[in-house]
Amino acid sequence: MWRILLTILSALLVFGVANQACAEDGYQLWLRYQPVDSAQKMRVEPLVTHYVGPSGNATIDAAMDEFARGLKGMIGTPPVRRETVMGDGAVLITTAASPLLKGMALPFDKLGKEGFLIRSATVSGHRVTIIAGNSGGGTLYGVFRFLKLIQTDQPIDRLDILDAPKLQVRVLDHWDNLDRHVERGYAGQSLWDWQKLPLYKDPRYTDYARANASIGINGVVPNNVNGKAEILTAEWLEKVKALDDLFRPYGIKVYLSARFSAPIELGGLKTADPLDPVVIAWWKAKVDEIYRIIPDFGGFLVKANSEGQPGPADYKRTHADGANMLADALRPHGGIVMWRAFVYSAENAEDRHKQAFTEFQPLDGKFRDNVLVQVKNGAIDFQPREPFHPLFGAMPRTPLMMEFQITKEYLGFATHLAYLGTMWEEALEADTFRPAKGSTVADVIEKPVDAGAVTGMAGVANIGSDFNWTGSQFDQANWYAFGRFAWDPQSSADDVARDWAHMTWSNDPAVAEPIVRMMIGSREAVVDYMTPLGLGHQMATGHHYGPGPWVSELARPEWNPTYYAKADANGIGFDRTKTGSDALAQYAPQVAAEWGDLKIVPDRLLLWFHHVPWDYRTKSGRTVWDDLVTQYDAGVDYVKRMQAQWDRLKGKIDQRRWEEVRDFLAIQRKEATWWRDASIAYFQSVSKRPLPAGHAAPPRDLDWYKAIRTPYAPGRGE
Known part of the structure; x- marks a missing residue:
C-alpha cells in the first residue's frame, strides 16, 4: 500500500514539475509556436513533409533552424531536412541563385535585397512551397512569415506572397549604459552583460536576434545616446564584435552611439571641431579601426548639442558640418550616420516646439546622402499625444528617418497597458501637405530624396x-x-495588434478579439487620464512618474509642466498661433489653417495650439473645464473596463501570465486615479470652477498630492 502511495506521489511530483517547466512566462514572446488545433495540423502536415536548402550560408542555416523549431512546436514532429526534393510537401528554403529555381521566372527583381517570396509551385513534378529571397536575409524573413501563417491559423496550400521592406534601416536604439543601467528602462538591467563579453555570449542574445529578425529589424545600437566615449576603444569594440558576430546570421548590423567629443576624451586632442583637419583625421583613423574589428559595422548614432551633450555648435559649426565629417569617414566602408534632430537649449527662449525646426530646416540639402536626420514623431518629447513634427515634409532634399519611443517614458512605464501602434499610425498617416495634399509622414520617410x-x-x-x-x-x-x-x-495598428494577440495569447477569437479591443483603446485612455485635450508634459520631475502639473520651480522653463499648460485664472493652453509663439507657421499653410482655427482644430490638439478661457466650448458642447474633468474620468473608466474584460478571460489564458496582467491593471487603475485626482485638484485650484454634475471631487486636497515624492522611480538618467 505504501509503495502504491509513493508511486502515485512521485508521479504527481514529476507531473507537477513538468507542468511548472512548461508554464508560460512571456520569454518566447510572439514566437511561442504552440501546438495548432487538429484541423490546422491536418492541413499543414501534407505540405511540410521535408525541407530543402543549401549548406554553408549562416543565414539560411538560421532560417532552416527556425523552420524546424517552429514546425516541431506547432505540429509535434519537425520535418526532415533533405538535400533535394523527394516527393510532395517539400519546402524550399533558398535564394534566387538556387539551381532548383532555374527556369521558373520568379519575380525576384521586385524584391530588392531583403524582400522575399512564398509561392506554392511544382518542382520536378512535385508539389512544393518555395520560400526565397535575393539574399539569405530575405529568405529568413520569408520563413518567419510562413511560420506566422501557420501560427495564426491561415491556409498555406495556395500561396503567392511577395513582400519587401519599405525602409532600408530598421533599428532599435538601446539607451543602455555601460554599467547596465538603462535610461528610461522599465524591464530590469541592460541585456548586455559587458563584463562577461566577449568570452561569454549569453544565449539570450541569439533569442533577441531571432525576435528582431521575425519582425524585420535589421539594426541595433546597443549603447545610450547619452553614453560614454569608451565604447569606441579597442577593448570595448571587441565586446561589440562578439554581439555583431551573433547577430550577423539574423541580418542585423550593429551601430554605435558616438560621443562627439571623443577626439578630446579618447584622443587627447584639444578640440572636436568638425572642420579641424586633425579632428577629421582622428575620426577617419577611428572608423578604419572599427571596420578592421567589425567589417560589417553599420555606422554611428549621434546626439549633439542637446541637453548638455557636446556638438558642432560648441565650435560655431552646424549640424551638417558635424554629421558630414562623420559621414565622410564612414562612406568608404558603406556606413551611415543617424544624426538626431532632438535639440533644445536652456539659453534659447524660443518655444521648445520650434527649436529643432529652426536649427535644422535651413540646412536642407546640406547633409551627405549617407546621413539620416533622425526626427521624433513630435516636436517636444514622446508625449502621450503630439502633433506630427513640422520637419516632416519641410526638408525635401534631406533623408529623414522617424524616431519612435517604444519604452513608455511618458505613458505609465511598463505597468500601464498602452498599445502604441495606434499612436504611431496616427503620426504616420498625418498629412503634411508637402509638397501637396496626400503627402503623409509615411510617404515622406519612405521616399528616398535621391x-x-x-x-x-x-x-x-x-x-x-x-x-x-x-x-x-x-x-x-x-x-x-x-x-x-x-x-x-503604412501598416494598420489594428491588424498588427490582431496578429500579435493571436501569436502571443491564443488563436481562439473569444480570447484574441477582446484583447485586441483592449489594446486599440488603451493609448487613448492614457491620454485621457494624463494629458487630455492637447495638454502635454504634465509629468512629475526627472523620472516622469506620476502627475506634476503644478511644477514650476525647475531651472529651465521647458522642464516645467506649467510651461506647457499655462493655466491661470482666465484659461489654459499654449498659444502657438500668430498671437503666441507662432509655431504653427512651421507647418504647411493648410495644416496651420486647420490647427490654428478654433472652429475646426480637433479637440485632441486644442490646448497644444491655443490658450482658451475655461468657459470655452469644445466640439462636445461642454466647457473646457467640464471637458477636462470628463476626459480624466473617461481614462480611468477605460482602465476599469479593461480590468473587467481581463477578469472574463480567466481560465482561458495560462494562470501565470493572466495573474501578472491582472496585477498590472490594478496598478494602472490606482495610478490613473491618482493622475485624475491630482490633476483635477490642481486645475480646479486655478480655474475656481465647480466640478460638473456626476463627477466626484478628489478625495484629498491639492497639498496632499503635491507632497507625494517618488525618488526611486525607475528609468532615471545617469
Missing part, C-alpha cells in the same frame, strides 16, 4: 534583463508593432 539616399526608422527599445524582456506581457506588443511599422509604415 537614388543614393538612405531611408529608415528607429525605435527607442523597451528591452531589458527581465525574463519577459519588456517588463510586462503587453509591452511586448510595442516591440512587435515597431518592427511591423518599420517594415511597412
